[in-house]
Amino acid sequence: MNGAAPILETRGLSKRFGGFLANDAIDLSISAGEIRGIIGPNGAGKSTLINLMTGVLQPNSGDVLLAGESLVGRKPHEIARKGLVRSFQVSRIFGNLSLLDNLRAPLLAAVSTRDVRAEGVAKAHRLLERLGLARLADAPAKTLSGGQRVLLQAAAGFMMPSLSCYLLDEPFAGVNPVIKDQLIELIEEESRARGLTFVIVSHEMAVMRRLCRKVTVLIQGRIVAEGSLDEIASRADVIAAYLGRSFA
Amino acid sequence: MWSLELFTQALIAGVVIGVIYALMALGITFIYSIVKMINWSMGEFYMLGSYAQYLIVAYWLGPDLWYVAAILSAATVFFVGWLIEPILIKPMFTGGIERRDDYATVVTIALLLLLRNLATAISGPYQRTPGSNLPGVMLGPLPESGARFAAFLAALAAIALFTFLLKRTWLGLALRATSQSRVGAQTAGVDVLSLDKIAFGIGVGLAGLAGALLAPVFMVYPTDGVVTTTKGFEIIVIGGLGSVPGALIAGVALGVAESLGATFIASAYQNAYGFVLLLLVLALRPSGLFGERLRQA
């Protein structure tokens, strides 16, 4: 929308599973500070795209660039340390660890300075407070409800010391409205306060409309549209792909 | 043959050997919880530790510095494990960080045979001992050898230190997080594959420490680690795979069951009482005393 240099970029990114092309020459360009939405029907290749960007999967061709630096071939933990952090569609919290330890774990990525870690622990307490989970700080995470787990997983991403770009894979799926609001507020707040960049995969059109000025539509592994939600909502091919799903 | 004195003696003897058993089991359970593999060659790392202790004490430091030797022996075994892991164990993680199930079994059993035959070829089949100058002690009515009592205390200290490492340090946090979710830990920036090396090293190092501490008690020979493997597996099944307090409590329970069973029921079945205990636990709590029923995501 403006001329700011993209912080996260993919160029011709493709991934093949056997004979099936899950991502087909994806060109994506996300500016610093942007909150980008990615929508698309199930099986469109959204999670695959995130896995390719974060090193969980290796692309068959194409490139991923973070602030101009190629990430292809890097290990997931290296990419995370560089500031490109992700959450999983199925939450990956540490069930037997306390909530506090769940939030401390990302501090391991810090190149080991006492200050960062001490600061981080203070921040972990603030986040728990902010999410209304302070009381449970020392309880094992597996005692949380499904929605609370989603919050905890999202919060853990914000704990990464070098976080610059946060990829959230369907964070709102199956979450009740109260928690949904909490999460949206958290994202908005962190975006404002730290100028973070977000890529959010979601089917929740209301949330998309509220958070994202620009949305990318992925269908059958290909980008078919990009623009504001209202712009793309009028496109017949997108509507067809969603087969009558409400855009309200 | 019942008498209170005999009962007390057998009970104390069981607790002492039980704590030592727990140290043997700790490494197996720890490696499993991080690297997600059963190391069948654990007994052979115990054996390496016992030979290291023998060599260091007999040819260098002498029995009075047994504790220095034990630390050096454990460190040596740690180092061997740290070196071996990327060569032998890492290939089981094909392409990612999740495991290929059968691989570790095959490789560690091959390693077991290799190390055992190597020990026989180099040192011959006979027993050796580093010796000990520690005076005997009385534990209540039970006379106990100084070396065994020292091994008992050192095992307790090692378990405490290990617990501290896990619960109170950043490395411990990385290890605990990785044991919960390898993918999650990686996402949090943990280099899981290099942590595997450290975890494997620590795990076999614990077995090596047990071997070093017990070298003067149970002697040193190429198959001296067999007990570690059998007792270790009984303990982790009883205590629950991946649990440190489980290993300690199961170790003591096993030691006491064996000691009392062998003293008051029939001594020939000394090794069977542990299995009875094991079957009992499996019947009542299939995941072990401290085991997770289902691994939490």
Next chain:
Amino acid sequence: MHRICRVAAFAAIFLLAGGFGFVPAHAQEPVTIGLVVPLSPPGDPTAGQLIRRGAELALDYYNGKGGVLGGRKLQLSVQDSQGRPEGGVAAYRRVVGEDKAVAVTGFFHSSVNIAANEVAKSMGVPTIGTQTSAADITAKHYEVAFRTHLIDPLRVAAWLEFMQKKGFKRVSMVAETSDYGVGLITETDRQIKEKKLPIELQTLTFDRTSTDLTPQLLQVKAFKPDLLVNVGVGAPMDLMIEQAATLAITPAVPMLVSYDAPIRPQFWQLHPNTGDKLYFIAYYSPKQTLSEIGTWFTKAYEEKYKESPVYSSLNGFGDVAIVAQAVEQAKSTDPKAIIQSLENGKFAFWSSGDVTFPNADGVFWHNFSPPVLILQFQRPGQDWKEAEVAYESGK
């Protein structure tokens, strides 16, 4: 015509060559003795090597005197059994089938000997067990099966006589749950009852893989015996020596070890203090009187290896010597004739007195037991050769 000539010529050459080759070879052809010994794990390679040393010196002895059957040299065909029955069977087949051995000896592991005997039964070449103690080796009464090792009933008879002589009345036996350990317990119990001996016997067993014998020994301590018989083999035997001392059972209660392990060089390294005053069964002591060839052997052995021979080597030597004498007495290398002469002849052995293999009852069939000794160390670090002879069977 032409062709027939050629065939005839070939035949003639073949016969001539074969004939020339064959006739003198018969006079010179060496006589082969099979030696099936454990030379690699899971067998006991040390035992195998020691037996082999003895067997080789027997060859030196007889070949030095011009061989057997008027000038035929003896030679060994040595095969590794690995201590495994299948290994033993394969080794027996090879020495008999390929190397045409006239008799096979050297056996150390009972299971190997038993398995080989089953094949020997059909192949017909006799075996002599060198250090195998299981009853079945001779109790099956096979024509081909012979043995020169101390068998359990005699070992038990020996220590019961020793207990009588020393006045031991309360005896604890702690034995491993192997054929060896349980067999000795049963036999001791049986002979005490049969001979109505005034001995109260406490018997305890342990699994071979146990390293902690504290539960057994606590019961021994509570029984307050005046002798503790240690029926462990290998590591458990050593562990029992240590753990009995820890529990202050020994030295107040003396200990008898059921076989000759304390003569091994590492014994005092393992038990610098706890080995003192230990009794142990032994099959040989330099203080014992030997036969003529036994005396020759110990001298030759000491010259060659710079140490005293042990029982394994002595028996390895003795068994090959028996085969040599049997061939000589049979005047033939035919296995049947050799079996005949083994059954009927008298043979010099390393110990004093002649060896015979009578068709006796039960386990005593084709069996010769060398004398049994019980030795006792007099001080820590004592050379076993100086250990006091506390008992000698037949004296």
